[in-house]
Amino acid sequence: MSNTNNLMVYIQCDENTPINASLEALSKGVELGKENNLDVIVVLIGKFDENTEKICKDYGANKIIEAAVEQYNIKSYGEIVTKLVKEYSPKLFLAGTTPVAKDVTAYASSKLDMVSLSNVSDIKMQDDFEFTIALYGGAVLRDASINSDTTKFAILSSGAFKKVLSPVDNVEIIKEDCSEQTKDLLTIIKESVTEISESVNLEEAEIIVACGRGMGTPEGYKLVEDLAKQLGGAIGATRPVTESGLVARTQQVGQSGKIVAPKLYIGCGVSGAVQHLSGILGSDYIVAINKDEDAPIFEVADVGIVGDAMAVIPLFMEEIKKVK
Structure with a gap:
Protein backbone atom coordinates (compact mmCIF):
# COMPACT_ATOMS: atom_id res chain seq x y z
CA MET A 1 0.00 0.00 0.00
CA SER A 2 1.55 3.29 -1.10
CA ASN A 3 1.29 6.35 1.13
CA THR A 4 -0.35 9.62 0.20
CA ASN A 5 0.06 12.98 1.91
CA ASN A 6 -2.74 12.11 4.33
CA LEU A 7 -2.70 11.85 8.10
CA MET A 8 -5.78 10.32 9.74
CA VAL A 9 -7.10 10.88 13.29
CA TYR A 10 -9.84 8.82 14.93
CA ILE A 11 -12.13 11.03 17.03
CA GLN A 12 -14.19 9.44 19.80
CA CYS A 13 -17.21 11.31 21.12
CA ASP A 14 -19.18 11.42 24.35
CA GLU A 15 -22.74 12.51 23.56
CA ASN A 16 -21.62 14.04 20.25
CA THR A 17 -18.73 15.95 21.86
CA PRO A 18 -15.15 14.90 21.01
CA ILE A 19 -13.33 13.77 24.15
CA ASN A 20 -10.11 15.38 25.36
CA ALA A 21 -7.88 12.42 24.45
CA SER A 22 -9.08 12.60 20.84
CA LEU A 23 -8.62 16.37 20.62
CA GLU A 24 -5.09 15.99 21.97
CA ALA A 25 -4.42 13.49 19.17
CA LEU A 26 -5.98 15.83 16.61
CA SER A 27 -3.85 18.75 17.83
CA LYS A 28 -0.68 16.68 17.42
CA GLY A 29 -1.88 15.54 14.02
CA VAL A 30 -2.46 19.13 12.91
CA GLU A 31 1.01 20.11 14.16
CA LEU A 32 2.60 17.29 12.14
CA GLY A 33 0.42 18.16 9.17
CA LYS A 34 1.58 21.78 9.11
CA GLU A 35 5.23 20.82 9.52
CA ASN A 36 5.17 18.17 6.79
CA ASN A 37 2.48 19.41 4.37
CA LEU A 38 0.01 16.63 5.23
CA ASP A 39 -3.77 16.78 4.96
CA VAL A 40 -5.39 15.96 8.31
CA ILE A 41 -8.44 13.71 7.95
CA VAL A 42 -10.75 13.21 10.93
CA VAL A 43 -12.66 9.93 11.21
CA LEU A 44 -15.99 10.05 13.07
CA ILE A 45 -17.75 6.74 13.72
CA GLY A 46 -21.01 6.41 15.64
CA LYS A 47 -23.23 9.37 16.49
CA PHE A 48 -22.37 13.01 15.85
CA ASP A 49 -23.93 16.31 14.82
CA GLU A 50 -23.07 19.80 13.56
CA ASN A 51 -21.46 20.67 16.91
CA THR A 52 -19.11 17.68 16.50
CA GLU A 53 -18.12 18.94 13.07
CA LYS A 54 -17.57 22.48 14.37
CA ILE A 55 -15.24 21.30 17.14
CA CYS A 56 -13.21 19.25 14.65
CA LYS A 57 -12.96 22.32 12.38
CA ASP A 58 -11.90 24.48 15.33
CA TYR A 59 -9.05 22.06 16.09
CA GLY A 60 -7.74 22.06 12.53
CA ALA A 61 -9.25 19.18 10.55
CA ASN A 62 -8.87 19.56 6.75
CA LYS A 63 -11.40 16.84 5.98
CA ILE A 64 -14.03 14.99 8.02
CA ILE A 65 -15.21 11.47 7.18
CA GLU A 66 -18.45 10.47 8.91
CA ALA A 67 -19.65 6.90 9.33
CA ALA A 68 -23.02 6.84 11.11
CA VAL A 69 -23.40 3.74 13.31
CA GLU A 70 -26.08 3.19 15.95
CA GLN A 71 -23.95 1.42 18.55
CA TYR A 72 -20.35 0.44 19.16
CA ASN A 73 -19.13 -2.93 17.92
CA ILE A 74 -15.43 -3.70 17.60
CA LYS A 75 -15.92 -5.52 14.29
CA SER A 76 -17.99 -2.83 12.59
CA TYR A 77 -15.78 0.02 13.82
CA GLY A 78 -12.64 -1.94 12.97
CA GLU A 79 -13.88 -2.81 9.49
CA ILE A 80 -14.75 0.85 8.82
CA VAL A 81 -11.25 1.98 9.84
CA THR A 82 -9.75 -0.83 7.74
CA LYS A 83 -11.73 0.31 4.70
CA LEU A 84 -10.76 3.98 5.16
CA VAL A 85 -7.05 3.22 5.62
CA LYS A 86 -7.11 1.13 2.43
CA GLU A 87 -8.89 3.91 0.55
CA TYR A 88 -6.94 6.97 1.76
CA SER A 89 -3.54 5.35 2.51
CA PRO A 90 -2.55 7.77 5.31
CA LYS A 91 1.07 7.95 6.34
CA LEU A 92 -0.04 7.92 9.98
CA PHE A 93 -3.21 6.95 11.86
CA LEU A 94 -3.54 8.58 15.31
CA ALA A 95 -5.91 7.96 18.20
CA GLY A 96 -6.08 9.01 21.85
CA THR A 97 -5.78 6.44 24.61
CA THR A 98 -9.26 5.00 25.26
CA PRO A 99 -10.50 1.38 25.43
CA VAL A 100 -12.46 1.87 22.19
CA ALA A 101 -9.51 3.39 20.33
CA LYS A 102 -7.24 0.56 21.48
CA ASP A 103 -9.75 -2.02 20.24
CA VAL A 104 -10.33 -0.35 16.89
CA THR A 105 -6.68 0.32 16.06
CA ALA A 106 -5.65 -3.18 17.12
CA TYR A 107 -8.37 -4.70 14.92
CA ALA A 108 -7.57 -2.58 11.86
CA SER A 109 -3.77 -2.79 12.09
CA SER A 110 -3.98 -6.57 12.53
CA LYS A 111 -6.38 -6.95 9.60
CA LEU A 112 -4.05 -4.85 7.42
CA ASP A 113 -0.88 -6.52 8.77
CA MET A 114 0.51 -3.16 9.88
CA VAL A 115 2.31 -2.01 13.04
CA SER A 116 0.48 -0.27 15.90
CA LEU A 117 2.33 1.49 18.73
CA SER A 118 0.80 2.33 22.13
CA ASN A 119 1.76 4.81 24.88
CA VAL A 120 3.30 7.21 22.37
CA SER A 121 4.45 10.36 24.17
CA ASP A 122 6.09 12.17 21.23
CA ILE A 123 6.26 12.01 17.44
CA LYS A 124 8.80 13.71 15.20
CA MET A 125 9.35 13.45 11.48
CA GLN A 126 12.57 13.76 9.52
CA ASP A 127 12.88 11.21 6.72
CA ASP A 128 10.11 9.24 8.43
CA PHE A 129 8.16 9.27 11.68
CA GLU A 130 10.10 8.73 14.90
CA PHE A 131 8.12 7.77 17.99
CA THR A 132 8.88 8.10 21.69
CA ILE A 133 7.17 5.39 23.72
CA ALA A 134 6.61 5.53 27.49
CA LEU A 135 7.38 2.20 29.19
CA TYR A 136 6.97 0.99 32.77
CA GLY A 137 4.48 3.69 33.67
CA GLY A 138 6.61 6.42 32.11
CA ALA A 139 9.76 5.49 34.01
CA VAL A 140 11.54 4.62 30.75
CA LEU A 141 11.28 6.43 27.39
CA ARG A 142 12.21 4.52 24.27
CA ASP A 143 12.66 5.88 20.74
CA ALA A 144 11.31 3.73 17.93
CA SER A 145 10.83 3.86 14.18
CA ILE A 146 8.93 1.57 11.82
CA ASN A 147 10.80 0.40 8.73
CA SER A 148 7.79 0.19 6.44
CA ASP A 149 6.11 2.23 3.72
CA THR A 150 2.65 1.28 4.99
CA THR A 151 0.44 3.27 7.38
CA LYS A 152 1.76 3.57 10.93
CA PHE A 153 -0.82 3.33 13.74
CA ALA A 154 -0.09 5.22 16.99
CA ILE A 155 -2.12 5.50 20.19
CA LEU A 156 -1.06 8.64 22.05
CA SER A 157 -0.61 8.78 25.82
CA SER A 158 -3.25 10.88 27.59
CA GLY A 159 -1.91 14.26 28.64
CA ALA A 160 1.28 13.95 26.59
CA PHE A 161 0.00 16.50 24.08
CA LYS A 162 -1.98 19.68 24.65
CA LYS A 163 -5.20 20.64 22.90
CA VAL A 164 -4.54 23.56 20.57
CA LEU A 165 -7.20 25.48 18.66
CA SER A 166 -6.38 25.89 14.96
CA PRO A 167 -9.60 26.92 13.17
CA VAL A 168 -10.09 25.99 9.53
CA ASP A 169 -12.62 27.83 7.33
CA ASN A 170 -13.35 25.34 4.57
CA VAL A 171 -13.58 21.69 5.54
CA GLU A 172 -14.73 18.90 3.24
CA ILE A 173 -17.27 16.58 4.88
CA ILE A 174 -17.69 13.08 3.45
CA LYS A 175 -20.61 10.83 4.41
CA GLU A 176 -19.34 7.26 4.36
CA ASP A 177 -21.62 4.35 3.44
CA CYS A 178 -20.79 1.68 6.02
CA SER A 179 -23.65 -0.76 5.37
CA GLU A 180 -21.25 -3.53 4.32
CA GLN A 181 -19.18 -3.13 7.49
CA THR A 182 -22.19 -3.24 9.85
CA LYS A 183 -23.95 -6.30 8.49
CA ASP A 184 -23.45 -9.95 9.47
CA LEU A 185 -21.96 -9.07 12.88
CA LEU A 186 -21.16 -12.07 15.03
CA THR A 187 -21.97 -10.17 18.24
CA ILE A 188 -24.64 -7.56 18.78
CA ILE A 189 -24.89 -5.60 22.05
CA LYS A 190 -28.52 -5.49 23.13
CA GLU A 191 -28.07 -3.59 26.38
CA SER A 192 -25.27 -1.75 28.14
CA VAL A 193 -25.23 -1.20 31.91
CA THR A 194 -23.05 1.62 33.23
CA GLU A 195 -21.79 1.67 36.80
CA ILE A 196 -23.18 4.65 38.70
CA SER A 197 -20.26 6.85 39.73
CA GLU A 198 -19.03 10.41 39.51
CA SER A 199 -21.05 12.59 37.17
CA VAL A 200 -17.80 14.15 35.93
CA ASN A 201 -15.65 11.98 33.66
CA LEU A 202 -12.14 11.80 35.14
CA GLU A 203 -10.44 12.07 31.75
CA GLU A 204 -12.39 15.26 31.03
CA ALA A 205 -12.14 16.84 34.52
CA GLU A 206 -10.09 20.02 34.91
Missing part, protein backbone atom coordinates in the same frame (compact mmCIF):
# COMPACT_ATOMS: atom_id res chain seq x y z
CA ILE A 207 -9.76 19.51 38.69
CA ILE A 208 -9.30 16.15 40.43
CA VAL A 209 -9.12 15.57 44.17
CA ALA A 210 -7.72 12.10 44.86
CA CYS A 211 -8.42 9.97 47.92
CA GLY A 212 -5.41 7.91 48.98
CA ARG A 213 -4.95 5.14 51.50
CA GLY A 214 -4.27 7.78 54.17
CA MET A 215 -7.84 9.05 53.71
CA GLY A 216 -9.39 5.67 53.06
CA THR A 217 -12.09 5.85 55.74
CA PRO A 218 -15.68 7.13 55.50
CA GLU A 219 -14.65 10.25 57.45
CA GLY A 220 -11.62 10.83 55.25
CA TYR A 221 -13.57 10.31 52.04
CA LYS A 222 -16.21 12.79 53.21
CA LEU A 223 -13.53 15.48 53.52
CA VAL A 224 -12.16 14.66 50.07
CA GLU A 225 -15.68 14.82 48.66
CA ASP A 226 -16.33 18.19 50.32
CA LEU A 227 -13.10 19.62 48.91
CA ALA A 228 -13.92 18.34 45.42
CA LYS A 229 -17.40 19.89 45.57
CA GLN A 230 -16.00 23.21 46.75
CA LEU A 231 -13.56 23.28 43.84
CA GLY A 232 -16.07 21.97 41.30
CA GLY A 233 -13.84 18.98 40.60
CA ALA A 234 -14.07 15.21 40.33
CA ILE A 235 -13.02 12.59 42.87
CA GLY A 236 -10.23 10.17 42.02
CA ALA A 237 -8.72 7.41 44.12
CA THR A 238 -5.78 5.06 44.42
CA ARG A 239 -6.12 1.32 43.92
CA PRO A 240 -6.29 0.35 47.64
CA VAL A 241 -9.20 2.76 48.14
CA THR A 242 -11.20 1.43 45.17
CA GLU A 243 -10.49 -2.16 46.23
CA SER A 244 -11.93 -1.36 49.67
CA GLY A 245 -15.22 -0.42 48.00
CA LEU A 246 -15.16 3.13 49.33
CA VAL A 247 -14.82 4.63 45.84
CA ALA A 248 -16.07 3.19 42.55
CA ARG A 249 -13.52 1.41 40.38
CA THR A 250 -14.31 3.84 37.57
CA GLN A 251 -12.60 6.55 39.65
CA GLN A 252 -9.28 4.77 40.01
CA VAL A 253 -6.32 6.80 38.76
CA GLY A 254 -3.11 5.18 37.67
CA GLN A 255 -1.55 2.62 35.36
CA SER A 256 -4.35 0.12 35.95
CA GLY A 257 -7.04 2.83 36.10
CA LYS A 258 -7.51 6.18 34.35
CA ILE A 259 -4.65 8.21 32.90
CA VAL A 260 -5.60 11.83 33.65
CA ALA A 261 -4.33 15.28 32.75
CA PRO A 262 -6.30 17.89 34.74
CA LYS A 263 -5.29 21.50 35.21
CA LEU A 264 -5.14 20.81 38.97
CA TYR A 265 -4.59 17.50 40.79
CA ILE A 266 -4.73 17.34 44.59
CA GLY A 267 -3.57 14.12 46.23
CA CYS A 268 -4.94 13.66 49.75
CA GLY A 269 -3.16 10.97 51.73
CA VAL A 270 -1.67 9.65 48.48
CA SER A 271 1.82 8.23 49.01
CA GLY A 272 2.62 8.06 45.29
CA ALA A 273 3.24 4.49 44.17
CA VAL A 274 4.77 4.46 40.68
CA GLN A 275 1.57 2.93 39.22
CA HIS A 276 -0.45 5.91 40.49
CA LEU A 277 2.12 8.54 39.56
CA SER A 278 2.19 7.29 35.97
CA GLY A 279 -1.47 8.23 35.73
CA ILE A 280 -1.11 11.87 36.88
CA LEU A 281 2.13 13.10 35.27
CA GLY A 282 0.17 14.90 32.56
CA SER A 283 -1.41 17.21 35.17
CA ASP A 284 -0.60 20.91 34.80
CA TYR A 285 -0.30 21.45 38.57
CA ILE A 286 0.06 18.84 41.33
CA VAL A 287 -0.60 19.49 45.02
CA ALA A 288 0.24 16.72 47.52
CA ILE A 289 -0.92 16.45 51.14
CA ASN A 290 0.76 13.68 53.15
CA LYS A 291 2.10 13.34 56.67
CA ASP A 292 5.11 11.33 55.44
CA GLU A 293 7.69 13.87 54.26
CA ASP A 294 9.47 11.12 52.29
CA ALA A 295 6.38 10.12 50.30
CA PRO A 296 7.30 9.64 46.60
CA ILE A 297 4.49 11.93 45.46
CA PHE A 298 6.43 14.95 46.74
CA GLU A 299 9.04 14.30 44.03
CA VAL A 300 6.51 15.18 41.29
CA ALA A 301 4.39 17.71 43.20
CA ASP A 302 4.50 21.43 42.42
CA VAL A 303 3.37 22.10 46.01
CA GLY A 304 3.82 19.66 48.87
CA ILE A 305 2.10 20.00 52.23
CA VAL A 306 3.51 17.79 54.99
CA GLY A 307 0.76 17.08 57.49
CA ASP A 308 -2.26 14.98 58.35
CA ALA A 309 -4.77 15.51 55.52
CA MET A 310 -7.63 15.14 58.03
CA ALA A 311 -6.40 18.36 59.66
CA VAL A 312 -5.05 20.12 56.55
CA ILE A 313 -8.12 19.81 54.29
CA PRO A 314 -10.50 21.75 56.63
CA LEU A 315 -7.92 24.57 56.78
CA PHE A 316 -7.54 24.34 53.02
CA MET A 317 -11.29 24.75 52.52
CA GLU A 318 -11.44 27.72 54.87
CA GLU A 319 -8.77 29.50 52.80
CA ILE A 320 -10.63 28.70 49.58
CA LYS A 321 -13.80 30.24 51.03
CA LYS A 322 -11.87 33.43 51.80
CA VAL A 323 -10.56 33.62 48.23
CA LYS A 324 -14.03 33.04 46.81
Whole structure:
Protein backbone atom coordinates (compact mmCIF):
# COMPACT_ATOMS: atom_id res chain seq x y z
CA MET A 1 0.00 0.00 0.00
CA SER A 2 1.55 3.29 -1.10
CA ASN A 3 1.29 6.35 1.13
CA THR A 4 -0.35 9.62 0.20
CA ASN A 5 0.06 12.98 1.91
CA ASN A 6 -2.74 12.11 4.33
CA LEU A 7 -2.70 11.85 8.10
CA MET A 8 -5.78 10.32 9.74
CA VAL A 9 -7.10 10.88 13.29
CA TYR A 10 -9.84 8.82 14.93
CA ILE A 11 -12.13 11.03 17.03
CA GLN A 12 -14.19 9.44 19.80
CA CYS A 13 -17.21 11.31 21.12
CA ASP A 14 -19.18 11.42 24.35
CA GLU A 15 -22.74 12.51 23.56
CA ASN A 16 -21.62 14.04 20.25
CA THR A 17 -18.73 15.95 21.86
CA PRO A 18 -15.15 14.90 21.01
CA ILE A 19 -13.33 13.77 24.15
CA ASN A 20 -10.11 15.38 25.36
CA ALA A 21 -7.88 12.42 24.45
CA SER A 22 -9.08 12.60 20.84
CA LEU A 23 -8.62 16.37 20.62
CA GLU A 24 -5.09 15.99 21.97
CA ALA A 25 -4.42 13.49 19.17
CA LEU A 26 -5.98 15.83 16.61
CA SER A 27 -3.85 18.75 17.83
CA LYS A 28 -0.68 16.68 17.42
CA GLY A 29 -1.88 15.54 14.02
CA VAL A 30 -2.46 19.13 12.91
CA GLU A 31 1.01 20.11 14.16
CA LEU A 32 2.60 17.29 12.14
CA GLY A 33 0.42 18.16 9.17
CA LYS A 34 1.58 21.78 9.11
CA GLU A 35 5.23 20.82 9.52
CA ASN A 36 5.17 18.17 6.79
CA ASN A 37 2.48 19.41 4.37
CA LEU A 38 0.01 16.63 5.23
CA ASP A 39 -3.77 16.78 4.96
CA VAL A 40 -5.39 15.96 8.31
CA ILE A 41 -8.44 13.71 7.95
CA VAL A 42 -10.75 13.21 10.93
CA VAL A 43 -12.66 9.93 11.21
CA LEU A 44 -15.99 10.05 13.07
CA ILE A 45 -17.75 6.74 13.72
CA GLY A 46 -21.01 6.41 15.64
CA LYS A 47 -23.23 9.37 16.49
CA PHE A 48 -22.37 13.01 15.85
CA ASP A 49 -23.93 16.31 14.82
CA GLU A 50 -23.07 19.80 13.56
CA ASN A 51 -21.46 20.67 16.91
CA THR A 52 -19.11 17.68 16.50
CA GLU A 53 -18.12 18.94 13.07
CA LYS A 54 -17.57 22.48 14.37
CA ILE A 55 -15.24 21.30 17.14
CA CYS A 56 -13.21 19.25 14.65
CA LYS A 57 -12.96 22.32 12.38
CA ASP A 58 -11.90 24.48 15.33
CA TYR A 59 -9.05 22.06 16.09
CA GLY A 60 -7.74 22.06 12.53
CA ALA A 61 -9.25 19.18 10.55
CA ASN A 62 -8.87 19.56 6.75
CA LYS A 63 -11.40 16.84 5.98
CA ILE A 64 -14.03 14.99 8.02
CA ILE A 65 -15.21 11.47 7.18
CA GLU A 66 -18.45 10.47 8.91
CA ALA A 67 -19.65 6.90 9.33
CA ALA A 68 -23.02 6.84 11.11
CA VAL A 69 -23.40 3.74 13.31
CA GLU A 70 -26.08 3.19 15.95
CA GLN A 71 -23.95 1.42 18.55
CA TYR A 72 -20.35 0.44 19.16
CA ASN A 73 -19.13 -2.93 17.92
CA ILE A 74 -15.43 -3.70 17.60
CA LYS A 75 -15.92 -5.52 14.29
CA SER A 76 -17.99 -2.83 12.59
CA TYR A 77 -15.78 0.02 13.82
CA GLY A 78 -12.64 -1.94 12.97
CA GLU A 79 -13.88 -2.81 9.49
CA ILE A 80 -14.75 0.85 8.82
CA VAL A 81 -11.25 1.98 9.84
CA THR A 82 -9.75 -0.83 7.74
CA LYS A 83 -11.73 0.31 4.70
CA LEU A 84 -10.76 3.98 5.16
CA VAL A 85 -7.05 3.22 5.62
CA LYS A 86 -7.11 1.13 2.43
CA GLU A 87 -8.89 3.91 0.55
CA TYR A 88 -6.94 6.97 1.76
CA SER A 89 -3.54 5.35 2.51
CA PRO A 90 -2.55 7.77 5.31
CA LYS A 91 1.07 7.95 6.34
CA LEU A 92 -0.04 7.92 9.98
CA PHE A 93 -3.21 6.95 11.86
CA LEU A 94 -3.54 8.58 15.31
CA ALA A 95 -5.91 7.96 18.20
CA GLY A 96 -6.08 9.01 21.85
CA THR A 97 -5.78 6.44 24.61
CA THR A 98 -9.26 5.00 25.26
CA PRO A 99 -10.50 1.38 25.43
CA VAL A 100 -12.46 1.87 22.19
CA ALA A 101 -9.51 3.39 20.33
CA LYS A 102 -7.24 0.56 21.48
CA ASP A 103 -9.75 -2.02 20.24
CA VAL A 104 -10.33 -0.35 16.89
CA THR A 105 -6.68 0.32 16.06
CA ALA A 106 -5.65 -3.18 17.12
CA TYR A 107 -8.37 -4.70 14.92
CA ALA A 108 -7.57 -2.58 11.86
CA SER A 109 -3.77 -2.79 12.09
CA SER A 110 -3.98 -6.57 12.53
CA LYS A 111 -6.38 -6.95 9.60
CA LEU A 112 -4.05 -4.85 7.42
CA ASP A 113 -0.88 -6.52 8.77
CA MET A 114 0.51 -3.16 9.88
CA VAL A 115 2.31 -2.01 13.04
CA SER A 116 0.48 -0.27 15.90
CA LEU A 117 2.33 1.49 18.73
CA SER A 118 0.80 2.33 22.13
CA ASN A 119 1.76 4.81 24.88
CA VAL A 120 3.30 7.21 22.37
CA SER A 121 4.45 10.36 24.17
CA ASP A 122 6.09 12.17 21.23
CA ILE A 123 6.26 12.01 17.44
CA LYS A 124 8.80 13.71 15.20
CA MET A 125 9.35 13.45 11.48
CA GLN A 126 12.57 13.76 9.52
CA ASP A 127 12.88 11.21 6.72
CA ASP A 128 10.11 9.24 8.43
CA PHE A 129 8.16 9.27 11.68
CA GLU A 130 10.10 8.73 14.90
CA PHE A 131 8.12 7.77 17.99
CA THR A 132 8.88 8.10 21.69
CA ILE A 133 7.17 5.39 23.72
CA ALA A 134 6.61 5.53 27.49
CA LEU A 135 7.38 2.20 29.19
CA TYR A 136 6.97 0.99 32.77
CA GLY A 137 4.48 3.69 33.67
CA GLY A 138 6.61 6.42 32.11
CA ALA A 139 9.76 5.49 34.01
CA VAL A 140 11.54 4.62 30.75
CA LEU A 141 11.28 6.43 27.39
CA ARG A 142 12.21 4.52 24.27
CA ASP A 143 12.66 5.88 20.74
CA ALA A 144 11.31 3.73 17.93
CA SER A 145 10.83 3.86 14.18
CA ILE A 146 8.93 1.57 11.82
CA ASN A 147 10.80 0.40 8.73
CA SER A 148 7.79 0.19 6.44
CA ASP A 149 6.11 2.23 3.72
CA THR A 150 2.65 1.28 4.99
CA THR A 151 0.44 3.27 7.38
CA LYS A 152 1.76 3.57 10.93
CA PHE A 153 -0.82 3.33 13.74
CA ALA A 154 -0.09 5.22 16.99
CA ILE A 155 -2.12 5.50 20.19
CA LEU A 156 -1.06 8.64 22.05
CA SER A 157 -0.61 8.78 25.82
CA SER A 158 -3.25 10.88 27.59
CA GLY A 159 -1.91 14.26 28.64
CA ALA A 160 1.28 13.95 26.59
CA PHE A 161 0.00 16.50 24.08
CA LYS A 162 -1.98 19.68 24.65
CA LYS A 163 -5.20 20.64 22.90
CA VAL A 164 -4.54 23.56 20.57
CA LEU A 165 -7.20 25.48 18.66
CA SER A 166 -6.38 25.89 14.96
CA PRO A 167 -9.60 26.92 13.17
CA VAL A 168 -10.09 25.99 9.53
CA ASP A 169 -12.62 27.83 7.33
CA ASN A 170 -13.35 25.34 4.57
CA VAL A 171 -13.58 21.69 5.54
CA GLU A 172 -14.73 18.90 3.24
CA ILE A 173 -17.27 16.58 4.88
CA ILE A 174 -17.69 13.08 3.45
CA LYS A 175 -20.61 10.83 4.41
CA GLU A 176 -19.34 7.26 4.36
CA ASP A 177 -21.62 4.35 3.44
CA CYS A 178 -20.79 1.68 6.02
CA SER A 179 -23.65 -0.76 5.37
CA GLU A 180 -21.25 -3.53 4.32
CA GLN A 181 -19.18 -3.13 7.49
CA THR A 182 -22.19 -3.24 9.85
CA LYS A 183 -23.95 -6.30 8.49
CA ASP A 184 -23.45 -9.95 9.47
CA LEU A 185 -21.96 -9.07 12.88
CA LEU A 186 -21.16 -12.07 15.03
CA THR A 187 -21.97 -10.17 18.24
CA ILE A 188 -24.64 -7.56 18.78
CA ILE A 189 -24.89 -5.60 22.05
CA LYS A 190 -28.52 -5.49 23.13
CA GLU A 191 -28.07 -3.59 26.38
CA SER A 192 -25.27 -1.75 28.14
CA VAL A 193 -25.23 -1.20 31.91
CA THR A 194 -23.05 1.62 33.23
CA GLU A 195 -21.79 1.67 36.80
CA ILE A 196 -23.18 4.65 38.70
CA SER A 197 -20.26 6.85 39.73
CA GLU A 198 -19.03 10.41 39.51
CA SER A 199 -21.05 12.59 37.17
CA VAL A 200 -17.80 14.15 35.93
CA ASN A 201 -15.65 11.98 33.66
CA LEU A 202 -12.14 11.80 35.14
CA GLU A 203 -10.44 12.07 31.75
CA GLU A 204 -12.39 15.26 31.03
CA ALA A 205 -12.14 16.84 34.52
CA GLU A 206 -10.09 20.02 34.91
CA ILE A 207 -9.76 19.51 38.69
CA ILE A 208 -9.30 16.15 40.43
CA VAL A 209 -9.12 15.57 44.17
CA ALA A 210 -7.72 12.10 44.86
CA CYS A 211 -8.42 9.97 47.92
CA GLY A 212 -5.41 7.91 48.98
CA ARG A 213 -4.95 5.14 51.50
CA GLY A 214 -4.27 7.78 54.17
CA MET A 215 -7.84 9.05 53.71
CA GLY A 216 -9.39 5.67 53.06
CA THR A 217 -12.09 5.85 55.74
CA PRO A 218 -15.68 7.13 55.50
CA GLU A 219 -14.65 10.25 57.45
CA GLY A 220 -11.62 10.83 55.25
CA TYR A 221 -13.57 10.31 52.04
CA LYS A 222 -16.21 12.79 53.21
CA LEU A 223 -13.53 15.48 53.52
CA VAL A 224 -12.16 14.66 50.07
CA GLU A 225 -15.68 14.82 48.66
CA ASP A 226 -16.33 18.19 50.32
CA LEU A 227 -13.10 19.62 48.91
CA ALA A 228 -13.92 18.34 45.42
CA LYS A 229 -17.40 19.89 45.57
CA GLN A 230 -16.00 23.21 46.75
CA LEU A 231 -13.56 23.28 43.84
CA GLY A 232 -16.07 21.97 41.30
CA GLY A 233 -13.84 18.98 40.60
CA ALA A 234 -14.07 15.21 40.33
CA ILE A 235 -13.02 12.59 42.87
CA GLY A 236 -10.23 10.17 42.02
CA ALA A 237 -8.72 7.41 44.12
CA THR A 238 -5.78 5.06 44.42
CA ARG A 239 -6.12 1.32 43.92
CA PRO A 240 -6.29 0.35 47.64
CA VAL A 241 -9.20 2.76 48.14
CA THR A 242 -11.20 1.43 45.17
CA GLU A 243 -10.49 -2.16 46.23
CA SER A 244 -11.93 -1.36 49.67
CA GLY A 245 -15.22 -0.42 48.00
CA LEU A 246 -15.16 3.13 49.33
CA VAL A 247 -14.82 4.63 45.84
CA ALA A 248 -16.07 3.19 42.55
CA ARG A 249 -13.52 1.41 40.38
CA THR A 250 -14.31 3.84 37.57
CA GLN A 251 -12.60 6.55 39.65
CA GLN A 252 -9.28 4.77 40.01
CA VAL A 253 -6.32 6.80 38.76
CA GLY A 254 -3.11 5.18 37.67
CA GLN A 255 -1.55 2.62 35.36
CA SER A 256 -4.35 0.12 35.95
CA GLY A 257 -7.04 2.83 36.10
CA LYS A 258 -7.51 6.18 34.35
CA ILE A 259 -4.65 8.21 32.90
CA VAL A 260 -5.60 11.83 33.65
CA ALA A 261 -4.33 15.28 32.75
CA PRO A 262 -6.30 17.89 34.74
CA LYS A 263 -5.29 21.50 35.21
CA LEU A 264 -5.14 20.81 38.97
CA TYR A 265 -4.59 17.50 40.79
CA ILE A 266 -4.73 17.34 44.59
CA GLY A 267 -3.57 14.12 46.23
CA CYS A 268 -4.94 13.66 49.75
CA GLY A 269 -3.16 10.97 51.73
CA VAL A 270 -1.67 9.65 48.48
CA SER A 271 1.82 8.23 49.01
CA GLY A 272 2.62 8.06 45.29
CA ALA A 273 3.24 4.49 44.17
CA VAL A 274 4.77 4.46 40.68
CA GLN A 275 1.57 2.93 39.22
CA HIS A 276 -0.45 5.91 40.49
CA LEU A 277 2.12 8.54 39.56
CA SER A 278 2.19 7.29 35.97
CA GLY A 279 -1.47 8.23 35.73
CA ILE A 280 -1.11 11.87 36.88
CA LEU A 281 2.13 13.10 35.27
CA GLY A 282 0.17 14.90 32.56
CA SER A 283 -1.41 17.21 35.17
CA ASP A 284 -0.60 20.91 34.80
CA TYR A 285 -0.30 21.45 38.57
CA ILE A 286 0.06 18.84 41.33
CA VAL A 287 -0.60 19.49 45.02
CA ALA A 288 0.24 16.72 47.52
CA ILE A 289 -0.92 16.45 51.14
CA ASN A 290 0.76 13.68 53.15
CA LYS A 291 2.10 13.34 56.67
CA ASP A 292 5.11 11.33 55.44
CA GLU A 293 7.69 13.87 54.26
CA ASP A 294 9.47 11.12 52.29
CA ALA A 295 6.38 10.12 50.30
CA PRO A 296 7.30 9.64 46.60
CA ILE A 297 4.49 11.93 45.46
CA PHE A 298 6.43 14.95 46.74
CA GLU A 299 9.04 14.30 44.03
CA VAL A 300 6.51 15.18 41.29
CA ALA A 301 4.39 17.71 43.20
CA ASP A 302 4.50 21.43 42.42
CA VAL A 303 3.37 22.10 46.01
CA GLY A 304 3.82 19.66 48.87
CA ILE A 305 2.10 20.00 52.23
CA VAL A 306 3.51 17.79 54.99
CA GLY A 307 0.76 17.08 57.49
CA ASP A 308 -2.26 14.98 58.35
CA ALA A 309 -4.77 15.51 55.52
CA MET A 310 -7.63 15.14 58.03
CA ALA A 311 -6.40 18.36 59.66
CA VAL A 312 -5.05 20.12 56.55
CA ILE A 313 -8.12 19.81 54.29
CA PRO A 314 -10.50 21.75 56.63
CA LEU A 315 -7.92 24.57 56.78
CA PHE A 316 -7.54 24.34 53.02
CA MET A 317 -11.29 24.75 52.52
CA GLU A 318 -11.44 27.72 54.87
CA GLU A 319 -8.77 29.50 52.80
CA ILE A 320 -10.63 28.70 49.58
CA LYS A 321 -13.80 30.24 51.03
CA LYS A 322 -11.87 33.43 51.80
CA VAL A 323 -10.56 33.62 48.23
CA LYS A 324 -14.03 33.04 46.81
